[in-house]
Amino acid sequence: MAEHPKKVHRIGIIMNGVTGRMGTNQHLLRSIVPIIRQGGVKVSDSEFILPDPVLVGRNPARLQELAEKSGITAFTTDLDALLKDPNYTVYFDAQTTGHRAASIRKAVAAGKHIYCEKPVASDTATALELYRRCREAGVKHGVVQDKLWLPGIMKLKRLMQQNFFGRILSVKGEFGYWVFEGHSIPAQRPSWNYRKEDEGGIILDMLCHWRYVLDNVFGNVKAVSCLGATHIPERIDEQGRPYACTADDAAYATFELEGGIVAHFNSSWATRVRRDDLLTIQVDGTHGSAVAGLRECYVQHYGHTPKPVWNPDIEQPVKFFEGWAKVPEQEVYENAFKTQWELFLRHVAVDGPFPWDLREGAKGVQLAEKGLESWAKRCWINIDPL
Known part of the structure; x- marks a missing residue:
């Protein structure tokens, strides 16, 4: 029997800003390149979606190097000319936050579908303006919300679906690590992260997440109380020059959620890690608790909960780490960025569901903005619906 011809949706993607750390590693090398190598996104046995990317940046030498590394041979420094090309229907933005809005406006005006990194913008008004522009232009749009597809968080969601926790009481997040200042050991994050004038700061970065x-x-955020700090006052930039850190490098935030859940997240680039992972989230409920990292998740049921007694005069008899069971691997987990890319490509090509649009991205910017306001006013701030 003759084999039916396969239907291929070829989607041209303008990938702007992929010479940066996140753009190179997560979006190009770990998402788009693997999707191409696997033969595209499978819609059915006879229908596939195949991305056709072109790399865009300001440095031709870096683009050439990235093209050789990725196998994506098309690259250019002329974004304006590329936006006129009808073969490219999707615009992706992984530039620094301050450059994003202007480029997205031009891409929307050119009729391109929009997919972009977070934060969508550095303020809520601009983020909502970009959302409205996309809606009025009738283009599809989405924002990266990668942590929803981390294996550890997906395991938490499965536990909730199984009613493992009972009534959830609180959520406690610990995120961060020591980012070297650069005086002796080179920094592992770019210097703009620590300059407020370049839209840096951990509050704008992490409260969006x-x-x-x-x-x-867990539930919609109703209010926030946030204290920021700039713990490290001086760092060394990429040219080896000292600079003043004008943005926050740590945030200590408490959130009130729907349903009476209290959440607290510490985020810091000036802390040393003594926990299971760079991000851990502990969920405590009436029936049980869980602690999830980026990939693993450990649980303790009510029936396995120890009964400690406070007595600092003797060695602690309870070995607290031993009372937790590891959640087994029950699913196959791919790179979180790749998973969301495949969903967005489905959204563009065959109208698959994609609720993580620019309005959702604006919500993240709103929380960051309210967190900064809370810090400045030293008070709780309500989060109104957008």
Whole structure:
């Protein structure tokens, strides 16, 4: 019997800013390149979606190097010319936050579908403006919300579906690690992260993440109390020059969620890790608790909960780490960025569901903005619906 011809949706993607750390590693090398190598996104046995990317940046030498590394041979420094090309229907933005809005406006005006990194913008008004532009232009749009597809968080969601926790009482997140200042050991993050004038700061960066994690997994955020800090006052930039750190490098935030759940997240680039992972989230409920890292998740049921007694005069008899069971691997987990890329490509090509649009991205910016306001005013701030 003759084999039916396969239907291929070829989607041209303008990938702007992929010479940066996140753009190179997560979006190009660990998402788009593997999707191409696997033969595209499978819609059915006879229908596939195949991305056709072109790399965009400001440095031709870096683009050439990235093209050789990735096998994606098309690259350019001329974004404006590329936006006129009808073969490219999707615009992806992984630039630094301050450059994002202007490029997205041009891409929307050119009729391109929009997919972009977070934060969508550095303020809520601009983020909502970009959302409205996309809606009025009739283009599809989405924002990266990668942590929803981390194996550890997906395991938490499965436990919730199974009613493992009973009534959830609280959520406690610990995120961060020591980012070297650069005086002797080179820094492992770019210097703009620590300059407020370049839209840096951990509050703008991480509260956008915590907004979509809390909203999508545990309950909508109703209010925030946030204290920021700039613990390291001086760092060394990429040219070896000292600079003043004008943005926050740590945030200590408490959130009130729907249903009476209290969440607290510590985020810091000035802390040393003595926990299971760079991010851990502990969920405590009436029936049980769980602690999830990026990939693993450990649980303790009510029936296995020890009964400690406070007595600092003797060695602690309870070995607290021993009372937890590891959640087994029950599913196959791919790179979180790749998973969301495949969903967005389905959304563009065959109208698959994709609720993580630019309005959702604006919610993250709103929480960051309210967190900064809370810090400045030293008070609780309500989070109104957008």
